[in-house]
Amino acid sequence: MTVRGEVVLDVDGLSVGYVRRDGSINTVVDSVSFQLERGTILGLAGESGCGKSTTALAAISYRAPGSRILSGRSQLQGVDLLGLSTQRLRRIWGSKVAYVAQSAALALNPALTVGRQLSQPLAVHLGLHGSASRARQVELLESMGLPDPARALRRYPFQFSGGQQQRVALALALSCKPDVLILDEPTTGLDVTTQARITKLLRGLVTDFGLGCLYVSHDLALLATLADRLAVMYAGEIVEAGAAGAVVSKQRHPYTQALLAAVPSVRRPREVVGIPGRPPTSVVLDACAYAPRCRYVLPACRTGRVAMRDPGDGHAARCIRLEEIEKLPALGSELAAARPGRDVLLEVDGIVCAYTGAEGPAVNGVGFVVHGAERVGIVGESGSGKSTLLRAIAGLHRPQAGSIRLGGIELAPTAVKRPRSVRREIQLVFQNPDSSLNPRHTILDIVARPIRLFRDDVPRARERETVQELLDAVKLPSGLLYRYPAELSGGQRQRVALARAFSAKPSLLLCDEVTSALDVSVQATILELIAELSEQTQTAVVWVSHDLAVVRTIANRALVMRDGEVCEEGETDELFAAARHPYTRELLAAIPELLPA
Ligand code: SF4
Structure with a gap:
């Protein structure tokens, strides 16, 4: 018989490090403690590189290549997994302890x-x-x-x-009725409606099977709705832990507060705040690790390690000011609102796009208009045709039928046949800057290229200065001109891609899932930036995304696509508040939401 609440995995003081080339140890997880109880889910939240996946694997005594468990214990029903031989662990993995990774395609043998x-x-x-x-x-x-x-x-x-x-x-x-289930981003990459079905299934399985479940995710909104308890990690440490409802409604650590303020909402229009700076790459042992980014930092925060403290209600935080922090109002500010002009900039009419060998068209008779300086969002799940439509507008996919007009002039179906002035006017930013930025070119070369191609108003002698102005405009630190993309973080690379797009002085910016590979705090800074730049330069934006909350945040009008067709279109606030089409309602209902209805 399973007893809900019985502790099945007890992790105490777990520290993990990676061995550097010189033999020294880079500690990436320090003194992490948590318990998994039967029939309950512990959500482990944090951004990339915070150590959450390393923690999850180390808790079941799995060592990633190059890593070493430095200290701690992880007891499965009284047996310390960290002291067992690989042979004994193999008998436990898959029987008493199960692990599900993000990519099912990789976990299954094809x-x-x-x-x-x-x-x-x-x-x-x-x-x-x-x-x-x-x-x-x-x-x-x-x-x-x-x-x-x-x-x-x-x-x-x-x-x-x-x-x-x-x-x-x-x-x-x-399959073997485990006691412990470790899930590492199991629904990341899935469509929102599929994610909702899987998480509902998981919740039922955890209860029915009496599993002790650790759910690792970057998605705080998802964890807030799914988990019983929540632990937030930053720079290799748990910085806040407690009942999920308490952590989400009364944050006691400034990082949790900032992280929640960065999450876009389908209920909260145009409010999102990024976190400036970057987290440290290893554990900080002599100060509060969050101090360089914390808006509430005091000199005392830098004098020594800050311990986890629980005021007595089971909701602990690693902050010397936790009592004050929880009383502060939630962060949040309005993004610069788009002020669309009256003139129609882009007219898309009856576009049909198909791929060879596919059963039906990817885009089937879609039409819409974009006014000058307007921000239009196109949302839909994978296969809805939204990215193909964007590529057709950019001239990267030749439509089978329909027309595209810019400023009243019909455009050639492919970019190579379009005049230089049109190629300047329409700029595209892709999801992955790793593949859209040439790794062999410096940031100066990358951003200067559209200037050389399209900007007769910038003489060669002023090129470097103009590039620096653009890098300043996208809020990149100075000194990056001669760096290569690989030397920058993901968020910085996406800023370079934006600087390159704006360097051509476009009238229309096409954005294809631009923030979907970024952490939520970085995403918020990019959304703030695009809103600000499009407003300053009066550039219209067509923003394609699977994420309705992001579209609500950035766009003033939205189209919902399904199976190659537009099923609903309207002003963003109205569409999200009172969707008429059943599919839009289904999408909205599937989104985990931090804010109460
Ligand atoms: S201890 Fe100080 S720096 Fe650290 S989170 Fe709290 S207020 Fe900020």
Whole structure:
């Protein structure tokens, strides 16, 4: 019999480091403690590089290549996993402890049917074979909500959608009835409606199976709605921990407060605040690690390590001013609002785009207009046709039918056939600056290129100065002109991509999932920046995203796309407050939300 609340994994003082080339240790996780209780979910939140995934793996005694567990213990029902041999650990991994990573596609063997993959742990750990094994396999797929389980067992992973693959990965993880389930961003990359179905399923499984679950995610809104308890990590330490509702409603650490203020909301229009600066790359042992970025820093914060403190209600924070912080009003400020002109800048009419071999068109008769200086969002799930539509406007995908006009002049279907003036007017920023910035060029060369191509008003002698002005405008630190993209952080690279786009002085900026690979605090700074620059330069923006909250934050008008067609269009505030189309309502309902309705 399982008892809800019984501690199944007790992690105490866990520290992890990576061995540097010179043999010294770079500590990346320090003195982390938490407990997993049956039937409950502990959410471990934080941004990239904070140590949350390293912590999750180390807690089950898995050492990432090059890493070393420096101290601590992790007791699974009284047995310290950190002291066990690999052989004993292998018997525990997959039976008592299960781990599900972000990419189900990587976790599943593409060459084996789902049935074969499920049969292996059942045979190794539970000794089930033949009809007994098959019955358990069907039962598992059924409990994951997969249609026609008997048939699903004969299929290969590639024959399932992304969400179904993640269900299969969960079935595999739960096949041997583990006590502990570790989930590392299991729904990141999935569409919002699929994510909602998987998290609902997970919640039920944790309760029904009596699992002690650790859910690692960068998505605070998701954890706030799913987890029972929440721990927030920063620079390798837990900086705040408590009941999820308490942490979200009464933050006691300035980092948690800032992180929540950076999360865009579908209910809260145009309010988002970034966190200036960058986190340290290793644990800080002689001061508060957040001090360089903290708006409430005092000299005392820099005199020594700050300990975790619980005022007595089970809600602890690593801050000397926690009692004051929780009384402060939530952060939040309005982004510069777009003030659209009356003149139509872009007219898209009856666009049809198709890919060779595809069943139907990717974009099917879409039409809309964008006024000067307007910010229009296009939202939809994967495969809705939103990115193809954007590429057609940019002249990177030749439409089969329809017309695109800019300033009243019909554009050629491909960019190479468009005159130089049109290529200057329309600039595109992609999701991934790693692939859109030439790694062999300096930042100066990258940003100067559109100036050389399109800006007759900038003589060669003023080029460097103009590039520096643009880097200042996108708020990059000085001294980056001769650096290469690889030397910059992801957020800085996206700022360079923006500086390059604005260097051409466009009238229309096309943004394709520009912030979706960024941490939420960096995303907030980029949203602030785009709003400010588009307002200052009166540049219209078409913003494509799967994230409705981001679109609500940045756009003053939005289109919702599904299966290549626009199913709803309207002013952002109205559309989000009173969606008319059932699909828009379904999308909105699937989004985890930090704010009360
Ligand atoms: S201890 Fe000081 S610097 Fe650190 S979070 Fe608290 S107020 Fe900010």
